[in-house]
Amino acid sequence: MDDRIGDFLDDVPVGVLATIRPDGGVRQSTVYFVRDGDRILISTESKRQKARDVERTGRASLCVQGPAKPYPCVTVEGDARIRTQGIGEPTARLIERIAGAPVDEIQTDETLAAVDRVILEITVDRAYGASYLDH
Amino acid sequence: MDDRIGDFLDDVPVGVLATIRPDGGVRQSTVYFVRDGDRILISTESKRQKARDVERTGRASLCVQGPAKPYPCVTVEGDARIRTQGIGEPTARLIERIAGAPVDEIQTDETLAAVDRVILEITVDRAYGASYLDH
Numbered sequence: 175m176d177d178r179i180g181d182f183l184d185d186v187p188v189g190v191l192a193t194i195r196p197d198g199g200v201r202q203s204t205v206y207f208v209r210d211g212d213r214i215l216i217s218t219e220s221k222r223q224k225a226r227d228v229e230r231t232g233r234a235s236l237c238v239q240g241p242a243k244p245y246p247c248v249t250v251e252g253d254a255r256i257r258t259q260g261i262g263e264p265t266a267r268l269i270e271r272i273a274g275a276p277v278d279e280i281q282t283d284e285t286l287a288a289v290d291r292v293i294l295e296i297t298v299d300r301a302y303g304a305s306y307l308d309h
Numbered sequence: 310m311d312d313r314i315g316d317f318l319d320d321v322p323v324g325v326l327a328t329i330r331p332d333g334g335v336r337q338s339t340v341y342f343v344r345d346g347d348r349i350l351i352s353t354e355s356k357r358q359k360a361r362d363v364e365r366t367g368r369a370s371l372c373v374q375g376p377a378k379p380y381p382c383v384t385v386e387g388d389a390r391i392r393t394q395g396i397g398e399p400t401a402r403l404i405e406r407i408a409g410a411p412v413d414e415i416q417t418d419e420t421l422a423a424v425d426r427v428i429l430e431i432t433v434d435r436a437y438g439a440s441y442l443d444h
Contacts, residue, residue, distance in 0.1 A: 188374065188380050190325040190327075190337065190372040190374065192325075192327045192335040192337050192370075192372075193335070194329075194333070194334075194335060198329070198333065199329070199368065199370070199386070200327040200328070200329060200335055200368075200370040200386070201370075201384075202325065202327050202337075202370050202371075202372035202384045202438075203372065203382070203384065203438050204372065204374045204380055204382035204438075204440070233334065233335075235327075235334070235335040235336075235337050236337075237325040237327075237337035237338065237339065239323065239325065239339045241376035241377060242376060243409075245323050245339055247338070247339035249336075249337045249338065251334070251335070303337075303338050303339075305339070
């Protein structure tokens with residue numbers, strides 16, 4: 175991934191996730207995310223429709239935009255999956271990003287499974303529409 | 310449309326438009342928009358892929374998020390079409406929203422056609438995922 179895109183994704187905590195519904199239409203929602211190299215990680219619940227869309231289609235798209243004019247933005251997309259193993263560390267990073275404060279304890283996969291928490295992971299294979307990233 | 314959703318859409322000038330590509334995947338991009346009742350109006354060019362997606366599928370989705378925590382958001386979707394007639398006034402409203410200044414002159418449809426400008430119009434038939442709209 176281009177450094178300018180990577181840096182922008184690290185700066186902006188939220189984006190708009192898009193998946194394909196069973197009827198072929200688009201489902202969109204605002205999500206917090208963190209980046210791990212060329213992967214985008216999102217915390218969700220396995221029962222959520224976005225997770226089911228990813229299980230069914232194996233793809234997802236994320237459009238990230240900055241908060242003010244000129245509204246820098248980029249869209250990334252790629253193969254996607256629902257992870258239930260080794261998710262304590264990325265879940266902690268996401269909680270830190272949401273809460274804006276460090277997390278003391280990494281939860282185990284078992285603890286997260288008990289509350290239905292999973293990680294929706296996108297391995298980015300395409301980035302497009304990058305605009306004003308230097309603003 | 311629910312007043313809380315309408316007021317929120319009037320406050321936030323940009324959103325993430327999603328359309329379906331010919332291959333069935335999602336295309337997303339940040340766009341300025343204005344609302345006219347239950348319709349969402351976006352200025353684009355007829356040659357753009359998003360316009361072609363709308364011509365082909367007749368549908369579009371817009372996810373709008375506020376600029377700061379707790380990131381209020383809503384997604385609206387509906388039948389969509391590309392308009393070339395009577396587009397001077399909405400185009401002027403969009404230019405005003407982008408420029409943040411009043412527009413003196415309403416361009417004619419012929420003038421806009423000469424520069425390939427069209428209006429992508431979504432008639433909202435569903436709103437979902439509304440969160441934190443009162444923030």
